[in-house]
Structure formats: structure tokens, C-alpha cells
Amino acid sequence: MKTYKIIVLAKQVPDTRNVGKDAMKADGTVNRAALPAIFNPEDLNALEQALRIKDEYPGSSITLLTMGPGRAADIIREGMFRGADDGILLTDRAFAGSDTLATSYALSRAIAKYGEFDLIVCGRQAIDGDTAQVGPQVAEKLKLPQVTYVEQVLEMHPQSIVIKRRLDNGVEVVKAPLPSLITVTSSAPECRARNAKMIMKFKHAKTVTERQDQNEDYLSLYNDRPYLNIQEMTAADVEVDPKQLGLSGSPTKVKKIDNVVLQASDAKRIEATDADINLLMKELIDSHTIG
Amino acid sequence: MNNLFVYIELEDGIIANVSFELLTKGRALADELGCKLEAVVIGSGLDGIENQLYPYGVDVVHIADDHRLAPYTTLPHTAIICKLFEAEKPQIALMGATPIGRDLGPRVSSALYSGLTADCTSLIIGEHEDKKEGKKYDQLLYQIRPAFGGNIIATIINPECRPQMATVREGVMKSEIRSKTYKGKVKKIDVPSMVSDTDFVVSIIERHIEQRKVNLSAAPVIVAGGYGVGSKDNFNLLFELAEVLGGEVAASRAAVDAGYIDHDRQVGQTGVTVRPKLYIACGISGQIQHRAGMEDSAQIIAINTDEHAPINAIADYVIHGDVMDVIPKMIKYYKANSK
Known part of the structure; x- marks a missing residue:
């Protein structure tokens, strides 16, 4: 039976959906340390689509690729616990300050280095920026066709893929050749939970850098079980043009950041009493705002 | 050369509202920059489409008309836009932050190595000084x-x-005709040479x-719920109030993410932009x-138990209380007073 080599692009993001009071410092700036780092939600939807292909075509493989600091290896392990076969952490100080274009350049170089594949699956967008740009930008750099806003992979064929897209105003079923890149939207099925067997298997999976912190006798584990090695790639490994990386490789620059400071308003304060609300409704009717 | 370009989005031959909104903003920016406003229409059966665009102050309408170009697919539209931009060298290019604009924009920016900013809520012209490089820039977007x-x-x-690229969501900018008699010119794109x-x-x-099942932007009254509503069931009360007031129900992203309500009712930067009476x-x-x-x-009414909620700062009325307690009272006293 045909098997497929799938690359899932994922990002570790601060959980901006649950910004509590302690996430903002007194001066109005963001306290990033107070926000938990999570697997970007739509990238989990993407992983699930890849896992479903692997369910249907046993022997298919899923490699999770992420770019980020060392701690981003957490989401590679998270992906392994849910069924990914292995992962690559693309990490280098040279990538710091990258905008979406510099990020997609680095990712596309890593994918070129990785070798052959049938399909790239990624989330439509990440919750820390909501730009939805990296998927299409990677596809363009690799000269691959792209299908965005994917809700479901309907059929896999040796040379093509049939996909349902969910748009603002309806659905579209499209056929694309392989290899292609698809971006999966949040209306797609949620990712399955961690698998207890996979947790046992991969809980010690680590990058080279992470292993440096371990004691000697533990290290033999990684020779005996090569699947526990999470591959690390640096800028030098993926043969990049340094001018296209990081801040210097980013055409967009942040001119300024304004912290959101709200002025106290002159709003009318109303208590939730019958009398007050009665007056309010009268006022709104009299001013023809309602009614 | 170096003009401001707007990508015109079509659905079944009908121009999307967001495209008119971008032309309106684009015209104002072009006036400030002293450049022309140009529109790009890619599709099929486009005879006379320029007449719908001229009134927005469009100076040049580029038309790529070919039966293979509708409905939208990524690669041919990308190829045409990229080749056109390479030839015309626009200084600014605007697209809707729609499934089409968000599919096309990043692809074009990646091919042309130009920066793209998604979901802008405001676009203005300003200057910039890069002190490290000793460079000054006038009239940046x-x-x-x-x-x-x-x-x-x-x-x-x-x-x-270049171009400086940005996407903007529908409803964020206002749509306004410049002049019913404004006349520009058409430039036909030679499609076979481009794709x-x-x-x-x-x-x-x-x-x-x-x-679309719900049309939030046309509703005169919107009753919107957030995470603080607490459950899907509690949203029923909001529907009741909306019905009594002749309005629609909307929600914040937190309520949508929590599964209280459908995504098509989401208001905000990544949802719909609305300007109701209330x-x-x-x-x-x-x-x-x-x-x-x-x-x-x-007019904005905020109902909240948190006296320091940011919404209170932009509200006209702040009702300090529990939503489940306040809404029934609003329904009751609206009915009592409207007779």
C-alpha cells in the first residue's frame, strides 16, 4: 500500500487567549513570562489531519518541524505523544526577530534539507499574530501549490489529494497534486488526546542541547533508542543566506508599540436595580436608540 | 509608476464590499501621496466592470479576463499579480483580509520579497528615521x-x-463614492503571457x-456576549433580548473559543466589524x-461585574451587575415602556 511522508509545521505560542491580570505589568507592557507556552491550536488541528492519513495508510510517517527557542522542543514531544514519529527543532539566535517572511524562508530551507515528502500540513494561523502568512509564504518559497482554510482531507491518491475547504461563505472541494502544502483551520476536527503508550515511548525524547544537561549513564539510552533523538538544525545546517534571516531579513519593521492604556471614561454608572434599568430603557426609547 | 494598487475581489462576478472600502481608503492615501489609484480585477466575464470602480476615484483599472480565472485559485492570480507588480512597481498594495486576500497576499509577498501586514485596523502615511543607518524615509505607509x-x-x-502590502478586514474602513462622473482608463492584461x-x-x-446566515453589519442593535456569559444556555437570554429589541446576537472571541456560539457571530479584529446604533x-x-x-x-452599554473591565472605558453606560440578572430586567422594562 502507498505510504505518505508528511511534514507538520507547528509553532509554540504564548497562550494569548487567557491573558489574565498578571500577564500585564504595571507599566502596561506584556509580561510574557506569565503566559503559558502552548502548541498553537490550529497546528493541532493540522496534526490531526496528518494522523488521520497515517491511520488510513499505515507506514506513513509524520515529522513535526518547528522553529523557536530550545524550549519549543516541548511541542515536538507533545506531537510525539499524540502520534508524530519524529521532530526537528530549527533553532538559532540568527533567527531572532524574524517576521513572517524571514520565518518562512528559514522553514523552507529546513524542509529542502529534510529531503523528499508528499505533503506539508500546517495550521492556518497562530494565535500570537493571527497573520495566516507563513503557510502560503513557505509554499511559494518551495514552489509548491497551496490549499488554505482546509477543514478535511477527503481522499489521498498517489499523485494527488482531495480536500474540503471552509470559507467565510461556504465550502469548496479542491483537488491538488502532491506534493502540496495545506493550512488547516479551526473548524477541522480537534486533535486526539495523548496516547499513554506514546508517552511511555517518547517521554525521554530530547534534543542534543537538552541532553547536555543529563548525567552520563543516562546518555546510553539515546544510542540504544535512536527515536528519542529530536533533531536540531541551526542556520548553518540548513545553508541559508544570512541576509534573509532575523531582523535584517525581515522587510516589515516594528516602528512602535503602544501599550493599551485606557482613560477613565465619563460613562454613566448604573446599578442593576429595577428603578435604574427602568430609567435607562426609557432614556434609550426616548432618544430613538431602540424601539 | 509607484502608484497605489487595490486587488478587487469577486464572488460570482460581484465585487466584494471590502474592495470598495479599500478603494475609498486607497483614494484618500493616494491623494496624500500625490499618486494614482489603480485597481486590479482578475476573473471571467468582466465587460464593463470598470464602470463600477471609477466612481471610487480609480484612475486605472487593470483587467485580466479569462474563463480559467474564475472562481479564484491561488497560482494564476498570484502569477498575474506578481508580473503586474514587477512591471508597474506599486508603492502600496491593499487586499481584503478575506479567505482570498489571506491566500493571495502572503504568496505574492513571498514571491516579491515585500513585507505584508495582516488585518490592519488603520492605515496612515508617515515618516521614519533609521538613526542607525542614518536614513530618512518620507511618506511610508x-x-x-x-x-x-x-x-x-x-x-x-x-x-x-515595495510594494508595502497590507490586508484589511471587511467593515473596518468606510466605503464612499468619490464622484459619480470620475473617469479612469482600462488596461487589459494579456493573460496567456502571464500564466x-x-x-x-x-x-x-x-x-x-x-x-451568510447572520448579517451583523446591518443590525441596528447588537447584543454581544463574552466569556462572562458563562455558558451556551445563558446565551439564549441574549437572543431573547436581541429579538425584543430587533437586533442580532454577537460574541467576543473568548465566547466563540469556549464554544458558546458560532464563529460567524464573532465581532472584533479577527471577526466582523460593526457600527450599530446600540x-x-x-x-x-x-x-x-x-x-x-x-x-x-x-451607543455602548457594558454589563459587567468587573468594575475595571477595559470595555467600561469606551462605554456610554456601565451597568454594574450580573448579566443573568440585568438582561431580564432590560426585557421587562423595554416592554413596559415601549407601549
Whole structure:
């Protein structure tokens, strides 16, 4: 039976959906340390689509690729616990300050280095920026066709893929050749939970850098079980043009950041009493705002 | 050369509202820059389409008319835009932050190595000085958008790369005719020289385009719920109030993410932008991403147990109390007073 080599692009993001009071410092700036780092939600939807292909075509493989600091290896392990076969952490100080274009350049170089594949699956967008740009930008750099806003992979064929897209105003079923890149939207099925067997298997999976912190006798584990090695790639490994990386490789620059400071308003304060609300409704009717 | 370009989005031959909104903003920016406003229409059966665009102050309409170009697919539209931009060298290019604009924009920016800012809530012209490089830039496009969960507002610029590209959501900018008699000219795009057969490798097998079930932007009254509403069941009360007042129910992203209500009712930077006569924010804290989608409402009532919720700062009325307690009273006293 045909098997497929799938690359899932994922990002570790601060959980901006649950910004509590302690996430903002007194001066109005963001306290990033107070926000938990999570697997970007739509990238989990993407992983699930890849896992479903692997369910249907046993022997298919899923490699999770992420770019980020060392701690981003957490989401590679998270992906392994849910069924990914292995992962690559693309990490280098040279990538710091990258905008979406510099990020997609680095990712596309890593994918070129990785070798052959049938399909790239990624989330439509990440919750820390909501730009939805990296998927299409990677596809363009690799000269691959792209299908965005994917809700479901309907059929896999040796040379093509049939996909349902969910748009603002309806659905579209499209056929694309392989290899292609698809971006999966949040209306797609949620990712399955961690698998207890996979947790046992991969809980010690680590990058080279992470292993440096371990004691000697533990290290033999990684020779005996090569699947526990999470591959690390640096800028030098993926043969990049340094001018296209990081801040210097980013055409967009942040001119300024304004912290959101709200002025106290002159709003009318109303208590939730019958009398007050009665007056309010009268006022709104009299001013023809309602009614 | 170096004009401002707007990508015109079509659905079944009808121009999307967001395209008219971008032309309106584009015309104002072009006036300030002293450049022309140009529109690009890519599709099929486009005879006379320029007449719908001229009144918005469009000087040049580029038309690529070919039966293979509708409905939209990524690669041929990308190929045409890229080749056109390489020849015309626009200084600014605007697109809708729609499934089409967000599919096409990043692809074009990646091919042309130009910066793109998504979901801008404001676009203005300004200057910039790079002290390290000792360079000064006049008349850059400031692309302003909330970021990082709406806790900050970022101003993004593209000092070196052209075009400066931005996407804007429908409803964020206003649509306004410049002059009914404004006349521009048409430039036909030679499609066969711009696309190749390999641009048509993705084929559309089936399409079901549905009218949007809810039309928030047309509702005079909006009753919006946030995470503080607490449950899907509790939202029923909001529907009841909306029905009594002749309005629609909307929600913040937190309520949508929590599964209380469908995504098509989401108001905010990543949802719909609305300007109703009355916006009743129930249990909504009012992150800036939400406020970006509703702060131009004529009147705002905030119902909240949190006296320090950011929404209170932009509200006209703040009702300090529990949503489940306040709404029944509003229904009761509206009925009592409206007779």
C-alpha cells in the first residue's frame, strides 16, 4: 500500500487567549513570562489531519518541524505523544526577530534539507499574530501549490489529494497534486488526546542541547533508542543566506508599540436595580436608540 | 509608476464590499501621496466592470479576463499579480483580509520579497528615521494593528521593500463614492503571457457558496456576549433580548473559543466589524481586539461585574451587575415602556 511522508509545521505560542491580570505589568507592557507556552491550536488541528492519513495508510510517517527557542522542543514531544514519529527543532539566535517572511524562508530551507515528502500540513494561523502568512509564504518559497482554510482531507491518491475547504461563505472541494502544502483551520476536527503508550515511548525524547544537561549513564539510552533523538538544525545546517534571516531579513519593521492604556471614561454608572434599568430603557426609547 | 494598487475581489462576478472600502481608503492615501489609484480585477466575464470602480476615484483599472480565472485559485492570480507588480512597481498594495486576500497576499509577498501586514485596523502615511543607518524615509505607509492578544498596538512599516502590502478586514474602513462622473482608463492584461498551464494544477471540484446566515453589519442593535456569559444556555437570554429589541446576537472571541456560539457571530479584529446604533456588551472584558470591531458603535452599554473591565472605558453606560440578572430586567422594562 502507498505510504505518505508528511511534514507538520507547528509553532509554540504564548497562550494569548487567557491573558489574565498578571500577564500585564504595571507599566502596561506584556509580561510574557506569565503566559503559558502552548502548541498553537490550529497546528493541532493540522496534526490531526496528518494522523488521520497515517491511520488510513499505515507506514506513513509524520515529522513535526518547528522553529523557536530550545524550549519549543516541548511541542515536538507533545506531537510525539499524540502520534508524530519524529521532530526537528530549527533553532538559532540568527533567527531572532524574524517576521513572517524571514520565518518562512528559514522553514523552507529546513524542509529542502529534510529531503523528499508528499505533503506539508500546517495550521492556518497562530494565535500570537493571527497573520495566516507563513503557510502560503513557505509554499511559494518551495514552489509548491497551496490549499488554505482546509477543514478535511477527503481522499489521498498517489499523485494527488482531495480536500474540503471552509470559507467565510461556504465550502469548496479542491483537488491538488502532491506534493502540496495545506493550512488547516479551526473548524477541522480537534486533535486526539495523548496516547499513554506514546508517552511511555517518547517521554525521554530530547534534543542534543537538552541532553547536555543529563548525567552520563543516562546518555546510553539515546544510542540504544535512536527515536528519542529530536533533531536540531541551526542556520548553518540548513545553508541559508544570512541576509534573509532575523531582523535584517525581515522587510516589515516594528516602528512602535503602544501599550493599551485606557482613560477613565465619563460613562454613566448604573446599578442593576429595577428603578435604574427602568430609567435607562426609557432614556434609550426616548432618544430613538431602540424601539 | 509607484502608484497605489487595490486587488478587487469577486464572488460570482460581484465585487466584494471590502474592495470598495479599500478603494475609498486607497483614494484618500493616494491623494496624500500625490499618486494614482489603480485597481486590479482578475476573473471571467468582466465587460464593463470598470464602470463600477471609477466612481471610487480609480484612475486605472487593470483587467485580466479569462474563463480559467474564475472562481479564484491561488497560482494564476498570484502569477498575474506578481508580473503586474514587477512591471508597474506599486508603492502600496491593499487586499481584503478575506479567505482570498489571506491566500493571495502572503504568496505574492513571498514571491516579491515585500513585507505584508495582516488585518490592519488603520492605515496612515508617515515618516521614519533609521538613526542607525542614518536614513530618512518620507511618506511610508504606517500599518497599524493590535497584536499579542490585543494587549498592544503595533505600527509596522516596510522601509525598503515595495510594494508595502497590507490586508484589511471587511467593515473596518468606510466605503464612499468619490464622484459619480470620475473617469479612469482600462488596461487589459494579456493573460496567456502571464500564466502557464502549470498554474492550473489545483482544480475546484465542487463549490457551495451560501449567503451568510447572520448579517451583523446591518443590525441596528447588537447584543454581544463574552466569556462572562458563562455558558451556551445563558446565551439564549441574549437572543431573547436581541429579538425584543430587533437586533442580532454577537460574541467576543473568548465566547466563540469556549464554544458558546458560532464563529460567524464573532465581532472584533479577527471577526466582523460593526457600527450599530446600540451595542450591548454582556460579560465582555473588552480586549482591544474586540474593541477594534465595535468601538464606533453610536451607543455602548457594558454589563459587567468587573468594575475595571477595559470595555467600561469606551462605554456610554456601565451597568454594574450580573448579566443573568440585568438582561431580564432590560426585557421587562423595554416592554413596559415601549407601549
